[in-house]
Amino acid sequence: MESKKSIIELAANTFKLESEAIYNLTNYLNDDFVAVVNEILNCEGRVIVTGIGKSAxxxxxxxxxxxxxxTPAIFMHAADAVHGDLGIIQHNDIILCISKSGNTPEIKLLAPLLKQRGNKLVGMLGQIDSALAKQSDWILNTTVSKEACPLNLAPTTSTTAQLAMGDALAVCLLEARNFKADDFAKYHPGGALGKRLYLKAGDLALKNEKPSIDPDASVKDIIIEISKNRLGAVVVIENNDIAGIITDGDIRRMLEKHTDWSNLKATDLMNRNPKKIEHDELALLALEIIKNNNITQLLVTKNGKYFGLVHMHDLLQEGII
Structure with a gap:
């Protein structure tokens, strides 16, 4: 059984070797890298990315x-490509072939076939004198000095370098395309990430009841309305305008302050300056307002009029928190 010290040292050495390999890639950023970015930007088709083994x-x-x-892209396994999947490739696509050695049998067979089709070929590889390199229009050099694997066999450092080079391409492309958070949200409509980018406060408010009460409402009526809607609050409406809000916290404070509350009305309990958010603002902003003001309910408006309520639990349920 390995000791704690040896395990930690081995893991730390893995991080060291791989981080050094990634940083060393800066030495390989050259005219070919720039050309590939521009070629993909101007490509009227897709990027077909292929490889075999771990590179796949x-x-x-x-x-x-x-x-x-x-950047529209499609994966094509190098082994499947020579058994029918070459049909994926259209004449205006650009092909990115990933291989550490550039000399595996499948890659050596595939590369000339790709060139015969007339498509531009980018080789991301670790041996710049390989068969793939000779067929490539441009080379993205991901050479590493050694694998993190103690046997220097299992692809570890080399695949990390490939991954980093791919990320560098993607980042340069999205920046060149002026790709914004709104664009990102269009491609990520599901999950917590997408919701943080597109879900609006009004979307959450529409899922809730819209509790309201008159300014002259009694404490009993207020408590009933708050309990009925399970939002912990009710909005006081006067002449179709927002007069204030009463939360369950306001009720507790009222009970602590008054021994006789039989004559109290909504106007005596309400907060006349509640925190608000417009319905078309992001739910993420609603979360920020709730956190910064240490509240659990937020009043949602539309053109200044009462639209609904957002509760902290709504944000939690949607994965915004």
């Missing part, structure tokens, strides 16, 4: 990153 797995991740940041 990296290729799939790069495809996912491209697609989510505005």
């Amino acid at each position: 797995i990296i290729a799939q991740k790069i495809v996912a990153t491209f697609n989510s940041t505005g």
Whole structure:
């Protein structure tokens, strides 16, 4: 059984080797890298990313990153390509082939076939004198001195370098495309990330009841309304305008302050300056207002009129928090 010290040292050395390999990639950023970025930007088709073994797995991740940041991409396994999947490729696509050695049998067979189709070929590889390199129009050099694997066999440092080079491409492309948070949200409508980028305060308010009460309402009526709607608050409406808000906290403070509350009305309890947010503002902003003001309910308005309520639990339920 390995000691705690040896395990930590081995893990730390892995981080060191891989981080050094990534930083060393800056030495390989050259005219070819710039040309590839511009070629993809001007490409009227898609980026077909291919590879085999561990490089194929990296290729799939790069495809996912491209697609989510505005660069249409498709993964094509190098082994499947020579058994029918070459039909994926259209004449205006650009091909990115990933391989550490550039000399695996599948890659050596595939590269000339890709060139025969007339498509531009980018080789992301670790041996710039390989068969793939000779067929490539441009080379993205991901050479590493050694793998993090103690046997220097399992792809570790090399696949990390490939991943980083792919991320560098994606970042340069999204910046060149002026890709914004709104664009990102269009590609990520599901999950907590997407919701943080597109979900509006009004969307949450519409899912809730819209509790309201008159200024002259009794404490009993206020408590009933708050309990009925399970939002912990009720909005006081006077002449179709917002007069204030009463929360369950206001009720507790009233009970502490008064022994006789039979004559109290909504106007005696309400907060006349409640925190508000317009219905078309992001739910993320609603969360910021709630946190900064140490409240649990936020009044949502539309053109200054009462639209609904957002509760802290709504944000939690949607994964915004």
